[in-house]
Amino acid sequence: MKQTVLPNSMEPDPQQLIWKERALTTFPLNEMHSFIEGSNDQALHTLRLMQQIERDPVLAVKPEYYEMSRDEHRKLTADKIARLSQYMEQDAPDFQVFQDRLNLIAMIDPQLGTRLGVHLGLFMSAVRGNGTDEQYKYWAFERGAMYIKDIYGCFSMTEIAHGSNVAALQTTATLDLSTDEFIINTPHVGATKWWIGGAAHSATHTVVYARLIVKNKDYGVKTFVVPLRDSNHDLYPGIAIGDIGEKMGRDGIDNGWIQFSSVRIPRQYMLSKFTKVDSNGNVAEPPLEQLSYGALLGGRVTMVTDSFRTGSRFVTIALRYAVGRRQFTVKGEKMENQLINYPLHQKRLLPYLAWVYGMSIASNQIQSDHKKILNNLDQGVRSGDMRILGKSIFDLKGLFADSASLKSTCTWLTADLIDECRQSCGGHGYSAYSGFAKGFADHVVQCTWEGDNNILAQNSGRITIQRVMSYLKNGKANGNYSFLKKTEKEGVILKNDQDLKDVNKLNSALQNVIFRISLKCLNDLENNGKNWDIIANEKLALSKLYAAEYILDKWIFKLSEVQNKQVKEELDNLAILFAYTNIEKFGIHFLQTGVLSNNTFSQLEKETYVTLGKIREHVVGLTDSFKLSDFFINSVLGNFNGDIYHNYLEIVQNLNDSSVTKAPYAKEFMAMLNRVTVSEREKDQKSAGVLKKLS
């Protein structure tokens, strides 16, 4: 035993419970891991990168991480960026490897991922997306930004009074014809650039989103490279920058605010792949302007991946705890029951496990789509071939729609997942060392940034309704909306028990409910003078249902490729639970559109418990399949060895020296407890004797 135990006492046995269940795992973990990662090769690639991260002396994340101050996080994150710059030089020119590395790091150290992501993802994406080839070459390679050399960029889009409505940003870039310069200005407090990651302490340059003003004409918001600091890291004149200070999470990022007071930059610093301004003040605006807003798309795609990885981490912690923790005795048993044996506990956690598997599929799919489309687009822009360009723009719109739905749905889902997993660990979930607290605080900003979830969901819902409208008009439905061709305006889709066990039927139910809600919306729009605001709730539901359908559809396809029978069975059960979960959540819509009846809905509730019971048997194997080492778990509650209580006490003792038994303020505290009476302290000035004298 690890510590002395008195006889006749019932020592908890989480370790034994977890290992016993682990031994019962019958399906091959490696095959499951390959499914999750997308392929054997990808699985191996991921494991290799994980080894490099967890063994690296600078990149390592320890339990101390949960105790650090803002300043400590900031410095450590900067050290890690320096370390990563070496990996980047090694990975080059394969930036995909570096991106994969960053995605894994984001799981345990999200602030590091973001602080570097702002430079590589946002700043560089903006230069690449909005600049000419020559401009990109100069800033990225000649200067070295691509390798985190010479230049560290930030991304000055949002202002204190403008976030989602980019077109209404107030910062101005006014062309001064006499000097061939732009004057960048923050006209008032409301236009102060705000939330700018890297601005406070890191960035040497920024891409500024500002209104192009030429000869008093406002051409709308364009992008400009503006140097912020010189090679001594001193701020240029006219630049005022401050630290945004304390945030909910991600303390390692030096978010800042920037005010420009008539800062002059050469005209050539305007990024001009699309809009071009010459030295005479002639402005050329090409029709492809819409391509210039793509800088945030990559971030949205990454957040789907991040939701999957973050979700896999926290659901593993909660499920290992649920297997090891006992609570309350069931009639006839001597030992208390494992938490995971309670149907309610299964109902709270296992749908999230199913969602994590689903998000892995979404992540693999949208990552691959994104790469393909960007490549085609580059080819199109370079060749000027309007056919390729047209197709690319169409695909890009599709990706915008998919990512709007998936980013919002997956980041919300993961926020709920972390919170529910924390609550499911009872009080211990509230310990910082469980990982949930910082995990939640770090994660939830993803529901807001790079496209507020509510706005993205409204966009996604609107797109679905529009696609349905055009399908009704011309019978055409393409890409991920081609399912519309298989839908019907009425009729029960899920009729009985048998239908509920058929994953294709379940998917068809999702497809039909999307179609029918859209029909109802079109009808409402007709009756309400096209007021889209009044169907906001339906758009929200449509966005979430679209994400569910997207995932289930791809899941079914991928299931057909799985060879191993046992792996397939597990994935079947998870897919069915995934479908049940989404149908139950939007039950009202399913009932109201007649996709299933009251009766079948009750059956579905019962079937859910049956499916939960099946999945419960293999929760240890199904979470071990994510292959997260204790380093990536970084939680006292979720280590692989299952020795929850000893692990927990050990970390708490290591980090809080229990040989110090008095508080630094013990003396003052004792003085309070040992204080004399009120009347002694006020020298009896309210005593009867005194009051008599004073009367």
Place this chain on the structure above:
Amino acid sequence: MKQTVLPNSMEPDPQQLIWKERALTTFPLNEMHSFIEGSNDQALHTLRLMQQIERDPVLAVKPEYYEMSRDEHRKLTADKIARLSQYMEQDAPDFQVFQDRLNLIAMIDPQLGTRLGVHLGLFMSAVRGNGTDEQYKYWAFERGAMYIKDIYGCFSMTEIAHGSNVAALQTTATLDLSTDEFIINTPHVGATKWWIGGAAHSATHTVVYARLIVKNKDYGVKTFVVPLRDSNHDLYPGIAIGDIGEKMGRDGIDNGWIQFSSVRIPRQYMLSKFTKVDSNGNVAEPPLEQLSYGALLGGRVTMVTDSFRTGSRFVTIALRYAVGRRQFTVKGEKMENQLINYPLHQKRLLPYLAWVYGMSIASNQIQSDHKKILNNLDQGVRSGDMRILGKSIFDLKGLFADSASLKSTCTWLTADLIDECRQSCGGHGYSAYSGFAKGFADHVVQCTWEGDNNILAQNSGRITIQRVMSYLKNGKANGNYSFLKKTEKEGVILKNDQDLKDVNKLNSALQNVIFRISLKCLNDLENNGKNWDIIANEKLALSKLYAAEYILDKWIFKLSEVQNKQVKEELDNLAILFAYTNIEKFGIHFLQTGVLSNNTFSQLEKETYVTLGKIREHVVGLTDSFKLSDFFINSVLGNFNGDIYHNYLEIVQNLNDSSVTKAPYAKEFMAMLNRVTVSEREKDQKSAGVLKKLS
């Protein structure tokens, strides 16, 4: 203007917007405030206490609060306790005033409320509830614990491996007949007392929940006073205490763990109002044992109040921001639209406003019930009058049921409220200075402690089903369950538009759905061999619906007492929105039990928007009615003056000196950016020349 503004720029105008809407408030705020606080006198009492708190030099909470480290919070909280001990001496013997004071403090400094609450609420409640009168007199008054003198107590109930299942705690208290002492022991790591607030650095004494072992017989869990530290604040031998360390929130509380290694206490330190052990080892266990578990009840009642106050604070911040913030232009308008004008934004926030009003009613009611019942109980125990005692126990059971439902429902609701309010403020909600981050982190532990919400909700749901069962048997339904007499097994309750506008009908719908879900559960139990686990979901819904019905029922009653017509109209609208919100949330149950039809459900969705529109008109007045000064708001986004952006920038600048433009690690960071090439750093050891030499 506050700062220089360039011409032709559109400066945001939140201040103007908020003051314009404030000027349009037509109902009398004082009357509304009296309704919220329960009476005119109570409203005045609250305002007086608020003034004392916000002006006190030690108790004041400033924006710096959001930046403090754990150590700083701990020390400051101890200072504030010393300060509060003076108020306590002044308030004595009226402890209710001090409790009211503490409830207000909890709104802005929850950790202070709790750290003192553990001593006064938990430790003292346990001594009072489980000790004899003489024992209570000694510890509370002779020693002075009641005035925070001499003794500072903590509450050693939970263990690392046991929280909710108190009866299974593992710490032992074994009577040593030879010395007339109890030996308190922690048999193994699993029995380590864990999460003990005040243990790490404050407590001199604790009440330990331990198994009473006499002559090898285990009598179950009883309570014992155990001294932890002497008058020098040194730990007694056999006592090991450590700091639990970093938590999600409430850093000001010194939670600790305690291990007892054969610690001896006099037999008389056992709290023996109920169970008594004499020096010969005779154990007397009276039938009223069930009264000894009441220590947590007061905490649950307080959490309903806390949910109301916390909710009022955050919903005020979000609604002021929603009025002042503009986003996106509506067709035909030049200025962007106010956030609050969007139906979706109204749908996100206004139901929470209605809930806050509802929670104020619940808070007033349950506080008053709690006081009355405890007084009766004391009277019963002292007089030994079994009639009074029997009635008290019956009432106590009712209060247990009410508090289980209300504590879990209101704390969950408030957690969701804070999170949604934060998201509704976009990125700025993520700033620590908005207050949401710490507010959420501090609040959510209430969903777990002093009765885990899921377990409480299961209890509440079970009680409802049992009450329905007994009503079916004998036609009797008492107290807050007397509504059962007005319910019917079938038939549509909400038939049309008119019904949806009748708050009595809406309440009847809630009552009927509770009755009918219970009937369904009873049926399921019959068919499933009385397996209560399988109806866990229904019990959860019943608990939440019971809370809604509890509130709406009292709301309707209180509405009849409101004199002012305008105030009444506002409260009517809020009550209707409250009902709609709960009916929509549990829509599936309403449809499945036939309480309303598919058709009426669609009408209800439409009516919701109409009601939202009415409430939207007076959101500034309806939140001003809480009468929270900027001190109690403590958020850069929600100040009374509405000058959001200047307030925000000012606080950020004050707390983050922007004259320091370089990071402490700027040198290392620049060294990274200015580093030489890889091949220079590795002295060309991979160059073709070298490789040739080495080949």
